[in-house]
Amino acid sequence: MTGPEMATDGYWERLPLLARDGASGLFPTPWREAVSGLISIAAILAVFGLVFAFLTLAERKILGRTQNRPGPNRTGPGGLLQPFADAIKMLTKEDIIPRTADRVLHFLAPVVLVAFSLIAFAVIPFGRRLLPVDLDSGVLYFFAAGAGTELAVFMAGWGSRNKYSLLGAMRALAQLISYELPLLLAFVPVIMASGTLSTRGIVAAQGGWTDGLIPRWHVFTPWGFAGFILFMVAALAESNRSPFDLPEAESELIAGHLTEYSGFKYALFFMAEYFGMCALSGMAVTLFLGGWQAPCAFLEVVPSYVWFALKLLGLLLGFIWIRATLPRLRIDQLTRLAWKFLVPLALINLGSAGWAGPLQPLRWAVALALVALPFLLIGRKLTAGIGPRIYRYAAP
């Protein structure tokens, strides 16, 4: 971040840092470091707070369109102000604490959850020069931060003193623990290939183009492709998103560990869910999709953080699309998917990545088989005895 290094970048690339340094320059010298740190934190809070607000709107709109209804469209032009109306509603709602609840744990759970899901953002490189904290073991830090969220879910479920809450919390814990393993195993090949745990190093390892055309992103390698799909499936489960949203399961468990929460604490849980989703998607972009790297050489004039944002938005829209498409899994199917499919597949993928054989086509075949075979097997199993459907009255 010194002069000669920055001189090669365009003006827009440097703009966020210039703004930060300009603002912290207003303060006396001993404060500057602390102030620029605070500015980074405030920027992350503001940007991802807005992303959270409009992601809820985008989700409701897209779900609505998928289900042939308009979605929220009354507040502001095209429903654009809906998130702010929701925020005001949540803030002004009564905050109910059950009389028998464990008051301390009931209060602490949403706070701990949001705190842990926020600190995960610290190691994600948002742009060429936009890495809040450059840690030598950044990836480990990210997943250590994620470990705290399980604790918060338990606190919410147990502290509410409600059987639905406790059941939901236990489901959530079983799910989070089961899917932690494939999540971690899926990105180990990335660590092996780039030889570092630092997020900056991982993105740097994906720079450049093979034959000047195909980016050297990890997703374009056989093990990276299979690893990316496995990572995204596990990430869906880790962020409690449909089709793995059993812990909430509005229709079965009356929202699980959220049952006894109302008002802004309830909103905090959703904030944490969306923050977690953004953080995991950001990590997926960093690990597999080349981070802030541009897809073509001539497109590098566009600032790196724009590329990061585009990739992140793509993944988030994918999350919403999946929610609109797939039905919820049952708890036994959920754990079976993790232990019988994802963990063995991730291990095979790890072997395929570790074996530096010359047969690139064979490795591609292994990777494609890893993705396609379970899909076919699960599909066969789920539809066994159901199809083909016979239409008795409708014309074929």
Place this chain on the structure above:
Amino acid sequence: MNAVLAAIALLVLGSAAAALALRNLIHSALLLILSWLGIALFFLWADAEFAAFAQVLVYVGAVSMVVLFAVLLTRQSRADLSVTAQSRGRAAAGVGAALAVAAVLAFAVLRTPLPVPSGLRSAVTVRQLGGELMGPHAGALLLVGVLLTVTLLGAVTIAGAGRLPPDGKDQP
């Protein structure tokens, strides 16, 4: 610097003491987890990033879940959650066992020659740590893994043993 260390020590020891003093098992477990978090903070203070994050990942993420699940699976109701010593003899035996473990640990720590680095050395990178763990210390790492698994299975067996119905058949 020493004020920070004192604060961390206070957090670790204070939460551990509170965990012992409280009668509610869940509160004790959560305070124990806070104490483990304090140890991670200590590692961070000592510039051992990798150890700190591994501590959080393993203890706050995994071991805490084992503890909480064990509590919830072995207690029949919330009334069971408050614990008291069954007799004076048992309490004495517990304190004695704890002191014995502490004595063994203290003996081991005191007898192990720890090289004191002369002056400042360059920080150990994650790559070096990985090389050490997978090379010379791979056996120890495997042993610890096996030990943890055996402990877990033993805990499940003990928890399940008292719950069999009189006819000896497993509950569904």
